[in-house]
Amino acid sequence: MKERIGFIGLGAMGSGMAGNLLAKGWPLTVLAHTRREAIDQLVAKGATEAVTPRELALASDVVILCVTGSPQVEQIVKGRDGLVSAGKPLLIVDCSTSNPAVTTHLAPELAAQGIALVDAPLARTPKEAAEGKLDVMVGGAPEAVARARPILEAFAARVIPTGPVGTGHTMKLLNNFISMGYSAIYSEALMLGAKAGLTPHVFDSVLRGSRMDCAFYQAFFDFVLNRNENAQRFAMVNALKDMSYLASFAHSAGAVNPMGAAVRNSFAIAVAAGQGEAFVPALSDVIAAANGVSLIDLPKAAE
Template sequence: MSKPKIGFIGLGYMGHGMAKNLVQKGYPLWVKGNRNRAPIDSLIGMGATEVATAREMAQVCDIIHLCLSNSPQVEAVFDGPDGILAGARDGLIVIDTTTADPVSTAKLAEALAAKGGTLVDAPLGRTPKEAEAGTLDAMVGADEAVFAQVLPVIECWAGNISHVGGPGTGHKMKLLMNFISMGYASLYAEVTVLGAAVGIPPAKVRQVIGSSRLTNGFFESFMTYAVDREEVHKFTIANGAKDLRYVGAMADAAGLTTIMASAAKQFFAQAEASGHGADFVPSITDRVGALNGLDMAAEAKK
């Protein structure tokens, strides 16, 4: 039995590794180019075929992956004369791995269903390192039959796959996860700055907390920057700010008060507004330090 034809749009930090694993595991792959030619040329060298538009991809492929930064980008790929919907046909499956707004996801799923297609939300956990290794986390929203259909494909790039529930639940679960991670970032930044202000350098904070039951993988990667100034957590402040806005919208829709999420949102909003949106999340410790008159790069040397 021949493997389904796979399309991939969004070949950034995460997408290149995911697409590489698909083509290396025998799936015929189509990719859509962007301004950065390096990942496109890399995949073409492995046997992938480039298409000019999402419409063309939808006409050719059985399953399309999206790995973009936000819902407006996803909507732009779906809509218009060169979008997925323009080329969609009966049976097409779109796997959206973007951390997206669940309200937008529901609307796009409805529009794709009208064309005979199915939208699966499968946002990601972990980092570009795991994307290259094919061991990402995936939180999948789909009905049972569709989940069984896409599972062999997702297994090419994910090592920890959770079927969260029906369509839309994957994106909701991912927002809960990023609420925790951006909350951690805000907490760790404030703790690290407070420690420095009272005479406990970042290295000592890492040593004590890192050897206690309070440690975790996020703490380790965050403190690798705060202490060693090494960028290992390649997720931008702008994306974190966007995710916290989506968390707030989801909470508003549910009629909930989310005080912790609102506090984290302000840390990220301030960092983004001050021109640091393209910086990676652990550098938020520098922004909290600056708010308090501390140079955290200098503190890290102590």
């Protein structure tokens, strides 16, 4: 029989993940929230709704968390009526992008109470979440990872073990560092091009199809060129959060990371400018505006 799954965090990613679990036969309990659309849809298809994390834990064998970051995870796990208060063995699968230092500290604390923790952050987009084609990086004890794998495969095309607990979250931060680094570089290059009278279309005509082209570039430029707000649905405030976690990790490792600091600063500028809820490709507009140029109304280069 399939284990009973509790799911907390039915946002853009979580709703698709939970939908796949339910469609593939996993008994599912979801946590009540004021935003009802995803919950109502899942309940209509057979999910059960719990009012508190404790109630959800009592109805579950495995609990998946897909929330913003470590503060939210700790509150759900250890707060009033949290998962721990249920007083029962659980497997907690943290699919959030959390701080590895918090994860590695939390795991032995939970193990002493009979609760196993694996970190299983996600790559790709809500589209792939709904399609069951996410990439998942998994850190944890081998037996816990093996237990989690068939559950993760309900919404993932690739499940990649990374090592001990905390390494999944570390790898996710490195993945995001590279992608946010590309975003910062694209944004600054577009701004400098605009200063020289080079339009985004000229920029794209040189890079697209070259060795510098990639799927991430194409998604970013779908916004730059076509103003597609949904091309890359990841808020800049979350990018800043992740780059802040990276800075914390670098500090704890005694590492000097000037590139990471520069990338973090780019997103700090965007958040300070009130654009934190805008998606990552909008960083190009923030950097352009900070330098007195615009990328929006530049004419397309002549054929």
